[in-house]
Amino acid sequence: MARDDSMELELALDPSGALSPRDLRFEPFPRSGRARTRPVRLTWHDTPHHVLAARGLALEERGGTFRLILLCPRAEVWPPGAPEPCVETAARLDAMTFAGTEPLEAPLTPVRLFEGSETTLTFLVDGESVTVTQRQGTVRAVGPGYAQRRVTLAGPGHAVHRLAIALAERAPIAIPRASFAAEALALTTGTAPAPRRAGAPSSIGEAPTVGEAIAHAVGHLTDVILYQASAAASGSDGPEPVHQARVATRRLRSALSLFQPVIPASLLDGVLPKVKALGAVLGPVRDWDVFVTETLPPILAAFPGEQRLDQLRGAANRRRAVHQTALRTWLGGPAFRVLGVELACLAAAPLWRPEPVADAQPPRDGDADPLPQASPMSMPLAMPLASYVEPVLHRRWKRLVAAGKDIEQHDAATLHAMRLKIKRLRYVLEIANLSGGHGDSRKLSKRLAKSQDQFGILNDRAVAAGLLAEPGGPEARHPFASGLILGFLTAHGQRGRRAVRDGWVKIRRLTPYWEQNN
Numbered sequence: 001m002a003r004d005d006s007m008e009l010e011l012a013l014d015p016s017g018a019l020s021p022r023d024l025r026f027e028p029f030p031r032s033g034r035a036r037t038r039p040v041r042l043t044w045h046d047t048p049h050h051v052l053a054a055r056g057l058a059l060e061e062r063g064g065t066f067r068l069i070l071l072c073p074r075a076e077v078w079p080p081g082a083p084e085p086c087v088e089t090a091a092r093l094d095a096m097t098f099a100g101t102e103p104l105e106a107p108l109t110p111v112r113l114f115e116g117s118e119t120t121l122t123f124l125v126d127g128e129s130v131t132v133t134q135r136q137g138t139v140r141a142v143g144p145g146y147a148q149r150r151v152t153l154a155g156p157g158h159a160v161h162r163l164a165i166a167l168a169e170r171a172p173i174a175i176p177r178a179s180f181a182a183e184a185l186a187l188t189t190g191t192a193p194a195p196r197r198a199g200a201p202s203s204i205g206e207a208p209t210v211g212e213a214i215a216h217a218v219g220h221l222t223d224v225i226l227y228q229a230s231a232a233a234s235g236s237d238g239p240e241p242v243h244q245a246r247v248a249t250r251r252l253r254s255a256l257s258l259f260q261p262v263i264p265a266s267l268l269d270g271v272l273p274k275v276k277a278l279g280a281v282l283g284p285v286r287d288w289d290v291f292v293t294e295t296l297p298p299i300l301a302a303f304p305g306e307q308r309l310d311q312l313r314g315a316a317n318r319r320r321a322v323h324q325t326a327l328r329t330w331l332g333g334p335a336f337r338v339l340g341v342e343l344a345c346l347a348a349a350p351l352w353r354p355e356p357v358a359d360a361q362p363p364r365d366g367d368a369d370p371l372p373q374a375s376p377m378s379m380p381l382a383m384p385l386a387s388y389v390e391p392v393l394h395r396r397w398k399r400l401v402a403a404g405k406d407i408e409q410h411d412a413a414t415l416h417a418m419r420l421k422i423k424r425l426r427y428v429l430e431i432a433n434l435s436g437g438h439g440d441s442r443k444l445s446k447r448l449a450k451s452q453d454q455f456g457i458l459n460d461r462a463v464a465a466g467l468l469a470e471p472g473g474p475e476a477r478h479p480f481a482s483g484l485i486l487g488f489l490t491a492h493g494q495r496g497r498r499a500v501r502d503g504w505v506k507i508r509r510l511t512p513y514w515e516q517n518n
Contacts, residue, residue, distance in 0.1 A: 005350040007157040009081045009164055011341075012176035012183075013136075013149035029163060032129060035121040040135060042114040044181060045093070047106040055101060057087070058181040059108065066090045068098065071182040072196050075204055077212060079219040079347035080196070080226065080340070081175045112184055114139045114148065123163060130155035130163050139184040146187045150180055161345040168337040175340040177226050197223040198244075200251065200430040210262060210388045211352035211381035213434050217255045219347035224248040225278070226340055232285075233331040235324065239289035242327070246282040249275060252343075254427035258392065262380060267346055274339040281323075281330045288320035291467055295460060299488050312481035315474035322472070352381065389432045393514045396425045404504055408497070412458060415500065419455035422448050444510050451503040457496040461489035 045059040045066075046052045052059055053071065060067045069084040078085055090096045093108065116137010123130050133152045138145035151173060153160045167173050176183065178193035186193040201220040204212060225248045231241035253275055260268065296316065300309055330336060380388065400421045403414075410418065426448040433441060468475035468482045475482040 005156050005158075006154070007160045007345070007348055007350060008083050008152060008154045009160050009341075009344060009348065010083070010176060010180070011081065011151045011153070011164065011167065011173045013134075013151060014172040029123045029125050029130075029166070032122040032124050035119055037117055037119045040114075040116055040118045040137065042184075043110050044112040044185060045108040046111045047104055047108060049106065050111070051104055051106070052108075053185055057101070058084075058185060059096070060181055061093075064091065066093055066096055068096065069179075069181060071179060071185070072194060073220075073223075075202070077204060077216045077219065078196075079215060079344060080222045081344040082348050084179045084181065112139060112141050114184060116148075125155070125159035125162050128156045128159040130159045132163070135180075139187055146184075148180070148184060148187075150176070157345070157348075157350045161341075164341045164345065165338055168341045169334050172337075174337040175222070175226060175344045177223075177230060195223070195227040198227075199224070201255075201434055203436045204434050206436055208385045208434055209382050210259070210385055213385045213431060214255075214259050214263065214381075215347050215349070215352040216434060217431055218252070218343060221248050221252040221255065222340065222343040222347060225252070225343075229278075229331050229336065232282075233328050235328070239286070239293060242282060242285050242289060246279065246286045249279045249282060250423075251427055251430065253279065254424060255431060258389070258428055258431060263346075264351070267349060267351070271339075271342045271346055274335065274342060277330075277335065278339060281327045284323040285320070285327050287463055287467055288316065288323055291464060292316050292320055295464060295485075295489070299485055302488065303484065306481075306484075308478060308481040309484065312474050312478040312485070315478060316467075319467070319470075319473060385435055386432070389428060390514045392428055393425070393432060393512070396421070396428060397512060397515065400425055401508070404508065407501055407504055412462065412493075415455060416459055416462070419452060419459065422452050422455065426452065441513060444507070444512055447503070447507050447510070451500070451507060454496065454499045454503045458493045458500060461486060461493055464489055 041062070043061040045061065056071045056074070058069050058071050060069055066089065067086050068088040069086050070078070071084075076085055088096060088099060098104065114137055116135060118133055118135045120131060120133045123132060131154045133154070134149070135152070136147075136149040139148050140146065151167070153164055178186070178196065182193045197220045201217045204216050208216070225245055228241045228245035228248065231237045232245055253272075256263070256268065256272060256275070292313070296309075296313055300306075300313070303309055400418070403418045403421055407415075407418075426445060429441060429445055429448070433445070465486055467473060468485070
């Protein structure tokens with residue numbers, strides 16, 4: 001049986017406007033047939049105390065049909081922008097069984113309503129039909145309503161991908177941070193939708209395939225980036241969203257590097273430069289955030305009343321503001337919208353549902369150059385994730401152990417290189433843990449994370465020196481304060497070498513599961 005190459009992708013529009021006929025006029029993509037518009041009405045049911053919503057569920061009624069759908073991902077692979085997984089469907093409310101959920105303690109009543117219209121038209125993309133459905137209207141419960149607009153593209157995956165990119169380049173349309181139902185229910189209560197995912201990719205079962213791991217890891221980290229980037233752009237939650245977005249971006253780059261040998265270049269080439277561009281605008285903001293909020297305070301406390309340090313702090317805040325403005329501009333522009341579409345389409349690519357490939361072999365691992373691209377017909381996407389990732393873990397562990405010999409004699413540059421090896425091993429271990437974790441792997445992950453932080457303290461001086469000396473930085477105008485800071489960090493870093501050594505000793509006491517199997 002041939003693989004189903006279809007894809008459905010939902011995009012969110014700025015509620016203040018809809019796509020105009022001009023926005024939907026693409027010279028390379030001719031329209032097929034006439035546009036059709038019909039009224040649409042959606043009703044969400046819940047108990048008076050919103051028990052279903054608290055369980056991460058929504059009961060949606062449309063045209064006399066009831067669907068119990070998820071509001072946020074659980075253990076399943078649910079890419080950003082993809083349709084909500086449906087738990088149960090029935091033609092009547094009293095026919096719903098709510099199988100797999102605890103009994104409801106109160107009767108269900110309508111709690112939210114969407115009324116509006118859907119306009120559907122078809123484009124031809126490379127000879128394939130893509131259906132574009134624009135939904136616009138108002139969500140309300142009691143009192144004023146909230147304008148909501150979504151656009152859904154459905155058709156062959158490559159055609160949906162191309163058309164979605166074209167839309168994101170020319171209109172304020174992007175991958176939504178939450179499903180339509182989740183956003184509607186949150187808006188009417190005056191709260192923000194809960195993040196779909198957070199932190200490192202979570203477990204998806206005992207034996208996921210390589211294809212399932214790619215889809216889940218890319219989708220999970222895309223969700224984190226979209227949510228945290230929105231918070232970073234608003235600036236209302238302090239420096240933490242920038243930090244989380246940067247960590248998610250680094251995890252994503254690591255995952256793409258790990259799976260690069262089995263991801264077709266046609267899917268990956270458009271993604272990698274844009275992910276690197278996001279990291280390039282997040283990095284300076286995060287570095288200045290750390291400098292202003294973590295590096296400077298203990299130095300100011302050690303030298304109370306030193307006006308030259310206070311003056312440098314003001315200059316540092318101004319440099320920080322310059323980079324924050326650059327980040328907000330980038331996140332609000334078409335480049336970030338296109339990145340979100342690229343990542344969502346990569347996570348939802350029909351390729352991750354391959355036919356089994358016999359005798360697939362794991363690729364060799366390399367820290368520097370990726371392996372040549374494999375043929376799509378021979379990609380080991382159906383092999384177990386463990387078979388793919390354990391040889392990589394084994395080789396990276398060996399390299400890390402070799403790098404840790406004579407750690408007390410390492411200079412700053414060698415310790416920094418070792419820190420990068422720790423980070424790369426840790427991120428691959430997180431991917432390996434998608435299958436639920438093995439023995440002491442979670443303990444090792446925690447120790448690697450702690451050791452990475454300890455190594456980072458030794459790198460604070462190098463980061464600070466780079467910030468102070470960057471074009472427009474404060475070093476030239478505040479040489480005394482800059483020298484004071486670098487001297488303080490040098491002395492602090494020397495004291496941190498003992499913590500680095502002790503942390504490394506604890507790591508070496510562990511025998512990772514992939515070492516036991518080899």
